[in-house]
Amino acid sequence: AQSVAQPEDQVNVAEGNPLTVKCTYSVSGNPYLFWYVQYPNRGLQFLLKYITGDNLVKGSYGFEAEFNKSQTSFHLKKPSALVSDSALYFCAVRKSGGGGATNKLIFGTGTLLAVQP
């Protein structure tokens, strides 16, 4: 069965400092991995994804994530945090390819990122 773990409920970082939000996953076969962000009282916005190829993927708002197959991780990173980055971040996984039940997108429990000015 697919699963995603986000070990930190909250990450605190000072503005201008680098940030990392951790994610590990479990899926049989090759994974498609995603990061989404949720601002208060809003829906989920797609940030970036890993499908195949280069392990470092870049996404919206200066975020990037590194896929590490041996550690089954997909940590979200940003070199310099902004106060406006403060939000709830979700990692998600689904199986690669196909349709049917393989399209099931499973989310982690979310990590609240708080960037202090």
Next chain:
Amino acid sequence: DTAVSQTPKYLVTQMGNDKSIKCEQNLGHDTMYWYKQDSKKFLKIMFSYNNKELIINETVPNRFSPKSPDKAHLNLHINSLELGDSAVYFCASSPIGGGLGKTTEAFFGQGTRLTVV
């Protein structure tokens, strides 16, 4: 030109009532989902439809009945509402399969905040 739209945005109702939430996507995706986000912000998949066919039903009480009149619409009807049904319900859509260079991510609606009193 909202990609995934849900109505209503807020729904307050009494226990025992029956209510529906509507969802429409204009992205041409084949797959649509309903997710429930509880008070702790956990996101749990409820249902998934491919081209109007139910493919995922995550042991949701049968008081919840999704209906997909066509592949652009997935409505959620809830009978005999209970206090524990209070949550934010998100509709989403994604293409089937995918791969490098293809769209694989799911797009989410803004959510419907259901409050049962």
